[in-house]
Amino acid sequence: MEEIIPVERLTKFTKNIFLSIGCSESDADLATNVLIKADLRGIDSHGVARLIGYVRLWETDRVNPKPEIKIVHETPSTAVVDGDKGLGLVVAPKAMEIAMEKADKVGTGWVSVKNSNHFGIAGYHAMMGLERDMIGMAMTNASPLVAPTFATERMLGTNPIAVSIPTKNQPPFVADLATTTAANGKLEILQRKDVEAPLGWVQKKDGSASTNPNELKDGGALLPLGGDREHGSHKGYALGSIVDIFSAVFSGANYGPWAPPFVSFLPLPENPVGEGLGHFVGAMRIDAWRPADEFKSHMDNWISRFRETKAIEGKKVLIPGDPEREFEAKRIKEGIPLNSKVVADLQELAEKFGVKL
Amino acid sequence: MEEIIPVERLTKFTKNIFLSIGCSESDADLATNVLIKADLRGIDSHGVARLIGYVRLWETDRVNPKPEIKIVHETPSTAVVDGDKGLGLVVAPKAMEIAMEKADKVGTGWVSVKNSNHFGIAGYHAMMGLERDMIGMAMTNASPLVAPTFATERMLGTNPIAVSIPTKNQPPFVADLATTTAANGKLEILQRKDVEAPLGWVQKKDGSASTNPNELKDGGALLPLGGDREHGSHKGYALGSIVDIFSAVFSGANYGPWAPPFVSFLPLPENPVGEGLGHFVGAMRIDAWRPADEFKSHMDNWISRFRETKAIEGKKVLIPGDPEREFEAKRIKEGIPLNSKVVADLQELAEKFGVKL
Numbered sequence: 029m030e031e032i033i034p035v036e037r038l039t040k041f042t043k044n045i046f047l048s049i050g051c052s053e054s055d056a057d058l059a060t061n062v063l064i065k066a067d068l069r070g071i072d073s074h075g076v077a078r079l080i081g082y083v084r085l086w087e088t089d090r091v092n093p094k095p096e097i098k099i100v101h102e103t104p105s106t107a108v109v110d111g112d113k114g115l116g117l118v119v120a121p122k123a124m125e126i127a128m129e130k131a132d133k134v135g136t137g138w139v140s141v142k143n144s145n146h147f148g149i150a151g152y153h154a155m156m157g158l159e160r161d162m163i164g165m166a167m168t169n170a171s172p173l174v175a176p177t178f179a180t181e182r183m184l185g186t187n188p189i190a191v192s193i194p195t196k197n198q199p200p201f202v203a204d205l206a207t208t209t210a211a212n213g214k215l216e217i218l219q220r221k222d223v224e225a226p227l228g229w230v231q232k233k234d235g236s237a238s239t240n241p242n243e244l245k246d247g248g249a250l251l252p253l254g255g256d257r258e259h260g261s262h263k264g265y266a267l268g269s270i271v272d273i274f275s276a277v278f279s280g281a282n283y284g285p286w287a288p289p290f291v292s293f294l295p296l297p298e299n300p301v302g303e304g305l306g307h308f309v310g311a312m313r314i315d316a317w318r319p320a321d322e323f324k325s326h327m328d329n330w331i332s333r334f335r336e337t338k339a340i341e342g343k344k345v346l347i348p349g350d351p352e353r354e355f356e357a358k359r360i361k362e363g364i365p366l367n368s369k370v371v372a373d374l375q376e377l378a379e380k381f382g383v384k385l
Numbered sequence: 386m387e388e389i390i391p392v393e394r395l396t397k398f399t400k401n402i403f404l405s406i407g408c409s410e411s412d413a414d415l416a417t418n419v420l421i422k423a424d425l426r427g428i429d430s431h432g433v434a435r436l437i438g439y440v441r442l443w444e445t446d447r448v449n450p451k452p453e454i455k456i457v458h459e460t461p462s463t464a465v466v467d468g469d470k471g472l473g474l475v476v477a478p479k480a481m482e483i484a485m486e487k488a489d490k491v492g493t494g495w496v497s498v499k500n501s502n503h504f505g506i507a508g509y510h511a512m513m514g515l516e517r518d519m520i521g522m523a524m525t526n527a528s529p530l531v532a533p534t535f536a537t538e539r540m541l542g543t544n545p546i547a548v549s550i551p552t553k554n555q556p557p558f559v560a561d562l563a564t565t566t567a568a569n570g571k572l573e574i575l576q577r578k579d580v581e582a583p584l585g586w587v588q589k590k591d592g593s594a595s596t597n598p599n600e601l602k603d604g605g606a607l608l609p610l611g612g613d614r615e616h617g618s619h620k621g622y623a624l625g626s627i628v629d630i631f632s633a634v635f636s637g638a639n640y641g642p643w644a645p646p647f648v649s650f651l652p653l654p655e656n657p658v659g660e661g662l663g664h665f666v667g668a669m670r671i672d673a674w675r676p677a678d679e680f681k682s683h684m685d686n687w688i689s690r691f692r693e694t695k696a697i698e699g700k701k702v703l704i705p706g707d708p709e710r711e712f713e714a715k716r717i718k719e720g721i722p723l724n725s726k727v728v729a730d731l732q733e734l735a736e737k738f739g740v741k742l
Contacts (some may be wrong), residue, residue, distance in 0.1 A: 100674065103493075104491040106673040134460060135462040136462045139675060179694045209617045267562075273558070278675070301683065317636070343534050346534070348619075
């Protein structure tokens with residue numbers, strides 16, 4: 029069922045695929061790093077499992093492997109970037125570089141991106157700030173799969189928010205969360221296991237409650253964080269909306285139900301309101317707030333105090349980023365487990381491009 | 386049980402109380418506007434119901450009615466503000482003014498505040514941006530009442546996030562949400578009605594599930610948005626943590642369990658890690674992103690499309706800010722309904738200061 033592939037081998041293969049579709053050497057490296065980072069951190073749904081999806085977008089001319097990424101509007105602390113239909117995996121890190129350059133100069137930098145594609149895990153882009161003593165933030169809109177509170181129609185993507193905060197001796201604080209009760213990847217795991225979903229994850233086509241993990245295939249929808257009105261789904265809906273507006277209304281990308289689908293077999297929505305998909309990234313120098321060492325010492329103290337929180341018998345309180353870091357430590361050593369469906373997809377790519385897996 | 390007081394009369398009374406504790410004329414106006422705005426918008430828990438609480442903080446020397454609010458650290462796009470123990474109702478709007486001045490110059494402005502107190506509704510401060518064609522954001526940390534996922538200990542406040550976005554002909558987008566399943570005010574309503582809470586709002590002292598709205602009095606805790614791990618409470622916990630860090634680690638205020646309680650009868654936590662309570666506010670010029678008119682037209686389009694979302698039979702999809710705006714329209718005309726407990730508190734204040742209610 030499952031095959032474990034050493035990180036180096038999977039990295040080399042992935043890079044070769046990106047090179048095969050026409051990416052430059054450095055763009056292929058960048059895109060590969062973003063995908064492999066997802067697999068390392070245990071977010072399997074956003075790693076090489078999506079490689080074939082990116083290739084299919086390229087085949088249908090929806091991804092430009094040689095984008096000319098440029099700033100089209102700016103102020104000292106902001107920029108709008110046109111991704112030129114590039115891979116989001118490449119466009120978003122470049123947007124984050126621009127945000128960090130601006131933060132270097134004026135304390136913070138904020139970049140909204142249009143004309144892009146799926147950017148992988150939000151956490152990767154946010155974490156770029158860590159090496160430069162900056163708080164990093166990243167958001168993106170995505171294919172509409174989520175019904176707002178009381179809706180029967182899919183209007184928003186799982187629209188993640190990632191925030192990464194530097195520390196001194198503690199590992200960094202890294203939150204990376206879909207603004208839905210559960211991300212689509214979690215649902216796919218249940219589908220494979222043929223297990224019911226908890227109430228509050230999905231709804232039926234008519235808006236009624238469901239525990240069927242295949243509900244989306246029958247016209248159902250994912251639910252905003254909170255699940256239903258009584259449990260605060262209007263808050264998850266508001267957060268997903270904020271991500272959509274910051275990513276796409278700010279930049280001139282497609283928002284809400286106009287966001288282009290990731291899967292190439294679905295047609296692009298008619299009468300687009302912008303260009304491609306949108307992202308929003310930001311960087312704040314920690315010394316824009318306090319001397320860097322003082323800032324980091326207090327972050328360490330925040331983390332150690334929260335780690336010591338009195339917990340339910342047999343449980344412990346985690347810090348955002350803990351589970352992903354544990355995955356990463358293990359998988360760097362042991363390799364990345366891929367299920368047979370993903371391995372078959374990679375073999376299909378290997379044959380198509382004559383590249384060895 | 387309930388008394389309806391005309392807005393003008395309640396405004397005059399509230400201002401007189403703030404003047405009585407030594408606020409300047411303009412600070413008394415500002416603090417009053419923030420409180421009355423909460424009542425107008427239907428967020429009764431954060432309006433004049435809290436007036437007696439602010440007075441008690443002043444009586445125990447935890448509120449300085451004549452604060453010297455000043456910038457203690459800054460870059461072109463950021464500032465840390467020392468609130469000098471002032472009312473948060475006064476400190477936060479002044480911090481927002483600083484953020485907007487910075488946004489005027491460099492596109493965005495971000496201010497983290499220390500040494501402050503409870504700042505009323507986050508939405509008020511975020512909405513200050515509307516008149517100046519700016520996106521406004523506001524967050525604050527607060528008395529620890531919330532248990533992180535798997536915890537039995539209260540570590541975070543209800544830590545709200547507010548985002549306000551200008552529009553053209555549509556009413557503005559105004560999201561203002563506690564990062565918990567339900568705000569404490571919602572629980573107080575159930576206590577008064579003697580009705581059980583839905584599962585996922587509170588937990589018992591030992592961390593087990595509860596529907597008792599009085600659970601906090603017995604050592605229980607509020608739950609992060611999501612309710613439990615299976616429904617994404619780790620996301621609500623991460624969001625509440627981000628608010629805590631942006632508000633208090635950035636600025637040098639007290640974070641996590643060290644956040645000072647709002648109620649004056651509880652002692653301040655020992656070994657404080659900072660000064661007072663913290664806030665975080667931000668402003669972004671909409672023309673830092675796109676020409677203002679183009680930005681607003683797309684926001685109008687976003688809102689009208691979401692309003693038309695196909696909905697469950699008998700329901701409609703709302704835009705963040707809709708319910709509060711309906712309350713405001715009604716209460717401006719009809720007056721503000723106050724329950725007997727709140728009226729009694731106001732009468733106590735009236736007698737104490739010789740001010741007519």
